[in-house]
Amino acid sequence: MLKLYDGALPVSKILKEWYEEESKSNYGAYIPFVGTVRSEDGIDGLSFDIYEPILESWFSAWQDKAKEKGAIIKMAHSRGDVMLHESSYIASVFSPKRRVALEFIDEFVEDFKASAPIWKYDLKDSKRIYALDRSTEIKGSGILGVNG
Amino acid sequence: MLKLYDGALPVSKILKEWYEEESKSNYGAYIPFVGTVRSEDGIDGLSFDIYEPILESWFSAWQDKAKEKGAIIKMAHSRGDVMLHESSYIASVFSPKRRVALEFIDEFVEDFKASAPIWKYDLKDSKRIYALDRSTEIKGSGILGVNG
Amino acid sequence: MVRVEFLGPIQKAPLELEITNLNQLATILQDDKDMLEWLENSAVAVNDTIVNSLDIEIKDGDKVSLLPPVCGG
Amino acid sequence: MVRVEFLGPIQKAPLELEITNLNQLATILQDDKDMLEWLENSAVAVNDTIVNSLDIEIKDGDKVSLLPPVCGG
Numbered sequence: 040m041l042k043l044y045d046g047a048l049p050v051s052k053i054l055k056e057w058y059e060e061e062s063k064s065n066y067g068a069y070i071p072f073v074g075t076v077r078s079e080d081g082i083d084g085l086s087f088d089i090y091e092p093i094l095e096s097w098f099s100a101w102q103d104k105a106k107e108k109g110a111i112i113k114m115a116h117s118r119g120d121v122m123l124h125e126s127s128y129i130a131s132v133f134s135p136k137r138r139v140a141l142e143f144i145d146e147f148v149e150d151f152k153a154s155a156p157i158w159k160y161d162l163k164d165s166k167r168i169y170a171l172d173r174s175t176e177i178k179g180s181g182i183l184g185v186n187g
Numbered sequence: 188m189l190k191l192y193d194g195a196l197p198v199s200k201i202l203k204e205w206y207e208e209e210s211k212s213n214y215g216a217y218i219p220f221v222g223t224v225r226s227e228d229g230i231d232g233l234s235f236d237i238y239e240p241i242l243e244s245w246f247s248a249w250q251d252k253a254k255e256k257g258a259i260i261k262m263a264h265s266r267g268d269v270m271l272h273e274s275s276y277i278a279s280v281f282s283p284k285r286r287v288a289l290e291f292i293d294e295f296v297e298d299f300k301a302s303a304p305i306w307k308y309d310l311k312d313s314k315r316i317y318a319l320d321r322s323t324e325i326k327g328s329g330i331l332g333v334n335g
Numbered sequence: 336m337v338r339v340e341f342l343g344p345i346q347k348a349p350l351e352l353e354i355t356n357l358n359q360l361a362t363i364l365q366d367d368k369d370m371l372e373w374l375e376n377s378a379v380a381v382n383d384t385i386v387n388s389l390d391i392e393i394k395d396g397d398k399v400s401l402l403p404p405v406c407g408g
Numbered sequence: 409m410v411r412v413e414f415l416g417p418i419q420k421a422p423l424e425l426e427i428t429n430l431n432q433l434a435t436i437l438q439d440d441k442d443m444l445e446w447l448e449n450s451a452v453a454v455n456d457t458i459v460n461s462l463d464i465e466i467k468d469g470d471k472v473s474l475l476p477p478v479c480g481g
Contacts, residue, residue: 222408235407236342236343236344237407238342238343238400238402240383241380241383241385241400241402244383244384264407264408275408276407276408296408299407299408300405300406300407300408301405302405303405303407304342304343304402304405305405305406305407305408306342306343306344306403306405306406307406307407307408308344317343317344318406319344319404321406322403322404322405322406323404323405323406324376324377324378324404325377325378325385325402325404325405326378326385326387327378327379327385327386327387328375328376328377328378328402328404329374329375329376329377330357330361330378330379330386330387330388330389331357331360331361331364331365331374331377331379331389331401332361332365332371332374332375333365333371333374333375334375
């Protein structure tokens with residue numbers, strides 16, 4: 040389950056819905072990771088672009104990996120502007136077993152950061168500034184370049 | 188923040204309260220771990236005994252460790268009976284940074300399993316049966332024994 | 336007097352003993368056959384702090400607790 | 409025709425090109441000075457699948473996308 044929202048996520052509502060959706064599925068562990076916009080470097084907030092076709096195939100591949108371990112994942116992310124102290128990202132794993140859940144949420148969130156086709160911008164002085172210095176090149180980047 | 192409840196935890200309410208309590212604290216990551224009673228081995232539910240004085244000092248030591256990393260932890264646990272598909276345990280970490288949060292929730296939950304003075308019983312055929320085979324000896328156990 | 340408490344699943348009433356160290360407690364409890372298994376797998380706390388050795392002095396008013404294997408969550 | 413799209417922060421309108429492989433695309437894009445940095449740090453997808461090599465045939469109707477460094481969350 041991957042859902043995109045315009046603007047900030049309604050975190051408590053999402054966490055409640057996901058918990059209730061799986062309340063009879065016999066999972067022993069539910070671990071959501073909630074990402075919230077921090078006040079730093081004088082920003083007013085963040086803004087996100089998402090390329091949905093590749094995000095969906097990336098997510099689908101992770102859902103298959105989860106299934107192999109008897110687990111499932113659910114994810115929500117914001118499009119557009121998200122202001123200070125609002126949340127833009129929730130990733131959750133449900134698993135029968137604790138160890139699987141703890142390892143899976145870590146691997147999933149790290150690969151999300153490295154691979155999910157989402158671009159982040161700082162909102163500052165009414166400008167939208169690409170956060171290149173905090174961004175990660177997708178594996179395989181640079182093949183079109185002169186050094187590629 | 189450590190809170191004990193008689194019976195099952197009101198999970199969505201707790202997750203919401205904790206999220207809102209820290210909504211202006213400038214933490215970038217919030218990771219709750221929710222433990223739910225699974226249907227297995229024909230049990231009707233689980234039951235818990237807690238020794239609070241040592242649970243509180245154990246938790247307080249972990250809160251100090253969290254503080255060193257700029258993080259905080261919140262935990263809720265059930266006392267007494269918790270039936271199938273109800274939840275008995277929530278541990279949460281709030282941290283400025285994602286890596287700290289992901290590592291801390293793992294370490295905390297594992298040490299909780301190994302050290303927190305809580306005893307689990309299966310509820311089965313109207314009996315309360317100590318779950319010795321799934322339990323872990325606290326470090327230093329056995330010193331009063333003949334081989335101690 | 337030293338109060339000795341048996342926590343969780345150990346079904347034994349608390350004891351009030353005149354002891355000055357944990358070795359004395361070990362000797363007394365090892366006389367109770369029902370306790371032998373618990374002594375092997377339980378941790379010991381003195382005044383709610385887990386201890387890792389029997390070389391600990393106990394004084395009047397102290398509390399000793401036995402903690403069998405745990406399983407929270 | 410092959411459609412070439414520039415995603416996220418790359419401010420460049422889509423192109424429609426007559427190309428049959430990614431080497432041709434590299435040559436064309438390297439002529440645009442504003443693109444040189446993006447070419448070094450962007451990944452390439454053909455029909456929404458990331459590719460790791462230029463040795464890939466492209467046919468009429470395919471879509472090529474350039475994905476600059478990402479930062480979700």
